[in-house]
Amino acid sequence: MSLTNEQLAELLALEAEKHEGNKEKAARRASRKAFGWPREVADMVEQGESLKTLPAVGPWVSKLMQDWLDDPPEVTEPDRLRADFMSLASAKHTLATEWDLRDELRGDLQMHSTYSDGRVSVKEMALEGIALGHEYIAITDHSKGLKIAGGMSEEVLSEQRREIDALNDELEQGNATFRVLRALEMNISPDGTGDMEPKSLEELDLVLGSFHSKLRIKEDQTDRYISNLRNPHVHVVGHPRCRIYNFRIGLWAEWDRVFEEAKELDKAVEINSFPDRQDLNVELLEIAAEIGCRVSIGTDAHNPAEMHFIEIGCAAAVRAGIQPDRIINLMPYEELLGWTASLKTRV
Ligand SMILES: [Zn+2]
Incomplete structure (x- = not known):
């Protein structure tokens, strides 16, 4: 049995603990990037x-991994x-x-552009979405x-919204069916309130509500999630646990x-696919699958x-057994907009 990338990542994380300075950094980084x-x-x-084509793999990390593969050490949980x-x-x-x-997935429902901390324009993200075969993306x-x-x-x-409207018009004129959703990752305070004027949210197609502060609290945060879900402008709870690989355990x-409340309100919880987030993770998604939110x-x-x-x-949803009709990215564009519109009339 050879070692998997997951096992190599764990060996790299443990290796980092044996060093200081550059070696510690290199091993930690490779562990995360793996x-x-x-x-x-x-x-x-x-x-x-050559392993050096992989992100975060230099000569030292490459040699470490080759040696482990030649003579596999015991890998602990x-x-x-x-x-x-x-x-x-x-x-x-x-x-x-x-x-x-x-x-089968029709789109990707969380990403950033230069309007906040992303690297490229809305249009460049849209072009990649088209290249990947998506029918829509949410900015x-x-x-x-x-x-x-x-x-x-x-x-x-609202400036971004106008840019997205113009881009969608351009796509429509070119007979492309691809669309960009006007969306937002709204910052939600620990008491569940958003940080934007409600009026500015009304024209959006999709709003994610995410926590970005007080993420190391150890006490039960159920009420915080319920307040987020009950916020009338929120459709999806973004990266719910707020965990980061080898850095923060999350809430x-x-x-x-939490999932019962989401189901009751017909709202969604996110599977954030970023490799060092994976939030929700499979274990919690199994509970979500059972409840059916x-x-x-x-x-x-x-x-x-x-x-x-x-x-x-996608693999996390499959492993957890999330039913297809519960995955909002499987809805065609119009149906997805119909769902968020229906949530607005419920509150
Ligand atoms: Zn976020």
């Missing part, structure tokens, strides 16, 4: 390919900070052997409360109550290349 490598390192080595993360390589395997949800830049990520004011949000709640899959991409990580979110 979840986004598209192929199993063991297969690459077997085929005589990961620390809680690193538990229940899957590699992109294993996600691809799940999609190829169980259900190719990626192939979910940050709202004004998140200053560190260049959050948008109401004025900037804790009585998840069954809606889920939304997004990459949280900050550049076009990161949009490929959608496979991780």
